[in-house]
Amino acid sequence: MTPLLEVEDLRASYGPVRAxxxxxxxxxxxxxxxxxxxxGAGKTTTLRALTGMVRASGRITFDGHRLAGLPxxxxxxxxxxxxxxxxxxxxxxxxxxxLRLGAYLRRDAPAVRADLDRWxxxxxxxxxxxxxxxxxxxxxxxxxxxxxxxxxxxxxxxLLDEPSLGLAPLVVRELFEVLGRVKREQRTTMLLVxxxxxxxxxxxxxxxxxxxxxxxxxxxxAEVKTDESVRRAYLGY
Amino acid sequence: MGRFLQVVVDGIADGSIYGALALALVLIxxxxxxxxxxxxxxxxxxxxxxxxxxxxxxxxxxxxxxAFVLAFLGGMAVERVIIRPVxxxxxxxxxxxxxxxxxxxxxxxxxxxxxxxRGFPRIFPSGTAGLGEVALSxxxxxxIAVLLAVVGLLWLLFQRTKLGLAMRAxxxxxxxxxxxxxxxxxxxxxxxxxAALLGALAGVLVAPRLFLDVNLMGGVLIYAFAGxxxxxxxxxxxxxxxxxxIGVTENLAGTYVSAIGADLxxxxxxxxxxxxxxxxxxGLFGVAxxxxx
Numbered sequence: 357m358t359p360l361l362e363v364e365d366l367r368a369s370y371g372p373v374r375a376x377x378x379x380x381x382x383x384x385x386x387x388x389x390x391x392x393x394x395x396g397a398g399k400t401t402t403l404r405a406l407t408g409m410v411r412a413s414g415r416i417t418f419d420g421h422r423l424a425g426l427p428x429x430x431x432x433x434x435x436x437x438x439x440x441x442x443x444x445x446x447x448x449x450x451x452x453x454x455l456r457l458g459a460y461l462r463r464d465a466p467a468v469r470a471d472l473d474r475w476x477x478x479x480x481x482x483x484x485x486x487x488x489x490x491x492x493x494x495x496x497x498x499x500x501x502x503x504x505x506x507x508x509x510x511x512x513x514x515l516l517d518e519p520s521l522g523l524a525p526l527v528v529r530e531l532f533e534v535l536g537r538v539k540r541e542q543r544t545t546m547l548l549v550x551x552x553x554x555x556x557x558x559x560x561x562x563x564x565x566x567x568x569x570x571x572x573x574x575x576x577x578a579e580v581k582t583d584e585s586v587r588r589a590y591l592g593y
Numbered sequence: 594m595g596r597f598l599q600v601v602v603d604g605i606a607d608g609s610i611y612g613a614l615a616l617a618l619v620l621i622x623x624x625x626x627x628x629x630x631x632x633x634x635x636x637x638x639x640x641x642x643x644x645x646x647x648x649x650x651x652x653x654x655x656x657x658x659x660a661f662v663l664a665f666l667g668g669m670a671v672e673r674v675i676i677r678p679v680x681x682x683x684x685x686x687x688x689x690x691x692x693x694x695x696x697x698x699x700x701x702x703x704x705x706x707x708x709x710x711r712g713f714p715r716i717f718p719s720g721t722a723g724l725g726e727v728a729l730s731x732x733x734x735x736x737i738a739v740l741l742a743v744v745g746l747l748w749l750l751f752q753r754t755k756l757g758l759a760m761r762a763x764x765x766x767x768x769x770x771x772x773x774x775x776x777x778x779x780x781x782x783x784x785x786x787x788a789a790l791l792g793a794l795a796g797v798l799v800a801p802r803l804f805l806d807v808n809l810m811g812g813v814l815i816y817a818f819a820g821x822x823x824x825x826x827x828x829x830x831x832x833x834x835x836x837x838x839i840g841v842t843e844n845l846a847g848t849y850v851s852a853i854g855a856d857l858x859x860x861x862x863x864x865x866x867x868x869x870x871x872x873x874x875x876g877l878f879g880v881a882x883x884x885x886x
Contacts, residue, residue, distance in 0.1 A: 407772065428771035437772075444769040446762050457762050460755070461774040505773070 360385040360545055361406075361418050361513055368398075368405045368412035375401040376412065377569040381547070383513065383562075388539055388546040390556040390577065392590055393566035399549040400441050402566070403515050406547075407431050407438045419512065433461055437511035441518050443502040447491030451482050454490050454501055458508030468508070475504040478534060496527035500534070507538065514538075516548045520555065528555065535559055553590035557581045565590075595727040600848050601841055606733035607816075608840025609740035613795035614810070614817035615824070615832035616747070617788035622826050624764035624784045625680065627687050631694035633810030633817070635671070636792030638698050639664035640800050640809060641706050643793075644713055653714055661793055668789025669782040676785070677778070703807045713800035736798050743794065744833055751829075760784060812859065816843070819862030822869050825879020835877060839865060 359382040366379040376398045383389045391399050405412035408428040416423040423431055432438075437458075445454050455475065459468040476483035479500045485493060490501055499519055506514055519535070520528040532555050538544050539559065550556035557563060563580040565573040573583065580586055614632060621629050643660035647653055675694060679686045717735035721728040751757035763770045763780045770777050792810075799813055820839045824831025839862050847858040869876060 409768065409771075429774050429776050432772060432774040440769070440772065444766070444772060446765050446769060448765055449758075449761065453758055453761075456755075457758060457770075457773045457775075460759060509773070 359383055361547065362415070363402070363406070363417075364415040366402065366405055366412055366414035366416065368401055368410050370401075370410070375410075375569055376405065376414075378414075378571070379566060379569065380571045380574075381564050383545060383547050386543045386545055387562065388548065388560045390553075390560035390563045391547065391549045391566060392553050392556060392563055392580075392586070394589070395551075396568075397566040398569040399566055400517055401569075403438065403517050403547070403549055404440075406515060407436060409438075409440075432509070435509070435512035436515065437506035437509045437513070438515040439502045439506045439517060439519065441521065443498050445490045445498055445502050445505065448489055450487050451490055451493070451501055452486040454505050455482075455508055458505035461509065471508055471510070475507060478537070479504055496523050496531070499523060499527075499531060503531075503534070507542075507544070512545060514544050514546045516546060516550075518549055518551060520550060520552045528552065532559060553586070596848075598727050599729060600844050602729050602737075603733050604841035604844035605837050606730070606736040606840070607844060608820065608837035609736050609833075610795050610799045611813060611816040611820045611840060612740055612833040612836035613743065613791050613798065614813055615820040615836045616743075616829055617791040617795070618817060618821050619826060619829050619832040620784055620788045620791070622821075623829075624760070624781060625676075626684070627676070627680075627691065628826075629694075629788070630688070630691040630814075631671075631698055632788065632792050633814035634695050634698040634702070635664070635668065635789050636796035636813075637807060637810045638702050639667070639789070639793035640713070640796030640805060641702055643797050644711055644800070644805055645706070647714055648711075653716065657716075657797055660797065661790055664789040664793035665786040668792075669786040671789070672782045672785035677781075699807055706807075708807060710804035710806050713797070713805045715801045716797065732801070739794070739798065740833070743791070744829075747829065756783075815859070816840070816862050819866045821876075822866050823876055825876025827880060828876065828878035831876055831878030 361383040363379060363381040366376050368376040379398060379402050381389065381391065381402070391402065393399050401410055404410040406416060406423065408423070408426055408431050412424060414424065418434060418436065421434055446457070455472055459471065462468050476486070481497055482501055482504060485497065490498060493501060503519065519531055523531070536559055539546065548556055548560060557577045557580060560577040563575065563577050564571050565580065565586060573580065573586065614636060617632050618629060621627055639660045642663050643656045646656035646659045671694065675690060676687070679690050717732040720731050722731050722734060751761060759775045760780050760783070763775055763777045767777045795813060796810060800809060803809060816839055817836065820836030821832045823838060824833070824835025842865070843858050843861045846853045846861050847855055853860070
């Protein structure tokens with residue numbers, strides 16, 4: 357079976373600085389894949405290249421479509437939702453407006469309303485604040501809003517960029533519990549970039565380790581977890 | 594008392610005309626951070642189109658409709674062809690481009706229609722409406738009603754439709770908007786089209802009160818700037834309220850302060866722009882910009 361997303365020899369640069377030197381990643385339909393690696397390894401750049409926010413070369417195949425070179429909004433139209441680093445919510449718009457924007461491309465209004473209710477049940481704190489400006493939410497609430505907004509698209513592939521960044525440990529726990537629920541109940545395919553390797557490997561089926569813009573290691577999450585070098589570098593024991 | 598009320602209503606009517614153009618300026622500023630100096634000239638051009646259509650025998654309503662449609666399409670074309678290539682560059686480049694557009698449109702209008710004054714047909718009847726002992730100009734009341742209707746429609750568009758929500762999102766954060774699938778470029782074009790339409794409205798409302806010539810909107814643009822600066826350049830509501838304050842102040846000063854009179858009343862908006870920039874640069878309704886170091 358061909359994977360839903362297949363990335364081969366992905367290269368990208370910011371001006372003269374090469375950020376990616378050949379990244380390979382594959383994500384099976386319904387699977388959750390984690391990308392680990394130190395700061396500056398190219399994790400965020402990889403995700404940004406996938407949604408056309410960074411110019412990149414190499415092969416990106418998603419569900420039979422070549423993504424490299426397509427504009428962002430076309431890639432989103434194919435069913436790729438991206439929760440960017442820094443959340444990318446609209447601070448001056450209300451929580452409700454942010455969520456409805458997530459479903460901007462959908463034409464099935466009744467189902468959109470049903471999804472809205474569903475995510476308000478999953479994230480009750482967003483429901484309490486549905487009329488408030490997104491900018492007035494706490495960091496954790498904004499991250500939940502960003503994820504819920506991405507899910508409003510009913511994406512075929514959900515890209516998550518450092519969802520735990522800057523959040524208190526308790527909030528991070530809660531967030532990953534919700535992501536686990538989304539994986540079980542919606543069977544949403546996810547590609548997750550995360551500094552917190554412990555949590556990421558708990559959620560993921562497979563993992564890739566990036567170093568200096570290259571894929572250096574890959575395997576099932578359970579195996580990567582026990583890999584000597586990964587344990588020392590990212591798991592801290 | 595009756596006279597005072599008349600002056601105030603006339604002032605709100607003038608302010609409504611400035612407000613339509615100020616709304617156009619604010620609409621573009623909010624979505625692109627660009628102050629379109631050519632907004633007034635584009636409005637003048639559309640007003641000439643309405644005049645030309647009417648002069649060649651079309652009924653007034655059709656002439657106005659034709660001018661509005663052309664303004665809308667023209668505004669979109671200007672964004673796509675002239676503004677898009679310099680967007681995202683240095684702010685000064687865009688300023689120069691809109692100034693160049695100002696001169697271009699002005700010269701083009703002069704080349705097509707000449708530099709003589711034309712009388713523009715009245716849109717509203719010229720009588721007065723009695724309200725007890727107060728006789729208010731029907732035209733002033735009509736202009737105010739038109740602006741209120743426009744503000745209501747814009748509110749519905751931006752607050753109650755998916756398109757309006759997407760336009761607000763695109764104005765706030767283009768990158769995040771693309772990530773939810775919004776075609777930001779198209780909405781920018783639409784915004785410029787809407788702004789040009791509002792400008793054309795200001796043009797055809799002011800033209801019957803003045804003479805139509807290529808410098809029709811010069812004064813109006815200054816008043817609209819003053820209104821937008823007073824209300825806050827990023828607030829549509831502020832643009833309208835600010836323009837009303839400008840219109841009323843200008844008319845009151847022109848009527849009651851004999852030293853100012855009709856000749857010097859253009860100083861009023863300039864003084865207001867100056868004081869606002871000094872005391873409250875973000876305007877009455879604007880949000881002060883916070884920049885991170």
